[in-house]
C-alpha cells in the first residue's frame with residue numbers, strides 16, 4: 001500500500017462509484033414501488049384484523065425484522081436458483097438459471113425487506129388517524145374506498161412520511177450489501193476498481209461520499225415534500 | 238318519515254339498547270334526554286349504521302330494512318338521507334372548512350364542484366363563517382368547528398340531521414353560538430333528532446322530547462308533558478337533578 005492517499009485514484013474511482021448509482025437507484029425504486037402498496041395493504045389487514053392475513057403479516061414482519069439483511073440475501077441468492085432450477089427441470093423448461101442477472105434477486109430481497117418495514121410504518125401511521133374521521137366520511141356518504149383515498153390515507157401519509165424517508169435511506173444503504181450477490185452497484189464497482197492496486201482506503205472514501213450525497217439528496221427531497229403535505233395540523237383524537 | 242322498531246344493541250354482554258321504537262315525521266325537532274350511559278349515542282349511531290344494531294327494523298320513506306339483513310347498498314342509500322353532527326366535530330383534518338362541506342356533496346352526492354362550492358358557501362354563511370372558508374379545522378375554535386360540522390350536515394340537504402351532544406365538548410362561552418345556529422335551522426323546518434343536555438334547547442325548540450334510561454324509552458311527549466307534567470318517577474328524578482333547584486313541576 002502506498003504511504004499517502006492516491007489522489008488520482010481517489011478522483012477516478014469516485015466516478016466509478018458514481019456509475020453504480022443508477023443500479024442502486026433502480027433497485028431502490030423497484031423495491032419501493034412494490035413495498036409501498038404491499039406494505040399498505042398488509043397494514044390494513046393488521047389494523048382491521050383480517051383473519052389469517054393479519055397473522056401472516058405479523059409473522060412475516062418478525063421474520064424479516066429479526067434477521068440480518070445479509071443473511072436474507074444469502075438465503076434468496078442461494079435457495080431461489082435451486083428451487084427454480086428444479087422447478088424448470090421438472091417442467092422441462094429450458095432456462096439457464098445461473099445466468100440470471102443478480103438484479104432480480106436484489107428486487108426480491110429488498111422488496112420483501114422493505115415491505116416488512118413499511119407494514120409497521122403504515123400500521124402505526126393509520127393508527128394515529130382518529131376513528132371519527134372515517135365515521136364522519138361515512139356519514140357524508142363516502143364509501144370505504146373513497147374515505148380512505150381522500151381522508152384517511154392523506155392524513156396517515158403525513159405521519160408516515162418521516163418514517164418512509166428513513167426506510168428509503170436505509171434501503172439505499174442496504175443495497176450496498178448487493179455486492180454479496182455481484183450486483184453492479186456503487187460498492188461493488190468501487191471495490192472492484194480498488195482490487196488491482198489495493199487502493200481500498202481511497203475506494204471506501206469514494207463509496208462513503210457517494211452514499212452521503214445520495215442519501216442527503218433523498219432526505220432533502222423528502223423534507224420538501226413533507227412540508228408541502230403538512231399544511232394542516234392532524235386531528236386530535 | 239323515519240320509523241325505527243324494536244332496535245336492540247349489545248356490546249358483548251352489555252345490552253345497551255333494549256328495544257327502542259322511534260318515529261320521526263317531517264319537520265320534527267325531537268330531543269332525547271337521559272343520564273350518561275343510557276344509550277343515547279348508541280341509538281343515533283345505530284340509526285346511521287356507525288354501529289350495527291343486533292335486531293330491529295327501520296323504514297325510511299320507501300326504504301324498509303331489517304338491521305340483521307341490511308345490505309351495503311341499503312346502508313349507502315339510507316346514509317344519503319341522513320346527516321350526522323358529532324360531539325367532537327370530526328371535521329376532516331386535511332380539508333379546509335369549505336372542502337369539509339363540499340366533500341360529501343362532490344364525492345358522496347356527485348354534485349358538480351362549482352355548484353357544490355356555491356352550496357357550501359351558502360351553508361357556511363348561514364352558520365356565520367363567511368370569513369373562514371379556507372381555514373383548516375386546527376385554525377378554528379371549538380364553536381367554529383362545530384358550526385362547520387353543522388354546515389357540512391345542512392349542505393347535504395338531508396331528510397334528517399342527527400345531533401349527538403353537539404355542544405358538550407365546547408367551552409361554556411361557545412355553547413350559545415352553536416345553539417343559536419341549531420335554533421335557526423330548526424326554525425327553517427329542518428327535521429332534527431338531537432341528543433343534548435341543554436334543557437333550554439329542549440324546552441324552547443323541540444316539539445317532542447324523549448326521555449331514555451337504561452336502554453329503553455321511559456317517557457315521551459311534548460316539552461310541556463315532559464318538563465311540567467312528567468309521569469314517570471325516573472323522569473322526575475332525572476329532571477330534579479339536571480334542572481335548577483327552584484324548578485317545580487306538577488305531579
Ligand SMILES: Nc1ncnc2c1ncn2[C@@H]1O[C@H](COP(=O)(O)OP(=O)(O)OP(=O)(O)O)[C@@H](O)[C@H]1O
Pocket residue numbers: 248251253271272273274275276277278279280
Ligand atoms: N364501542 C363500545 N364498546 C363497548 N361498550 C360501549 C361502546 N359504546 C358504548 N358502550 C357502552 O354502551 C353504554 C351506552 O353508551 P352511550 O354512549 O350510548 O351512552 P350515552 O347515553 O350516549 O351516554 P353519555 O350521555 O355519557 O354520552 C355505556 O355503558 C357504554 O359503556
Ligand SMILES: [Mg+2]
Pocket residue numbers: 277278279401402
Ligand atoms: Mg353520548
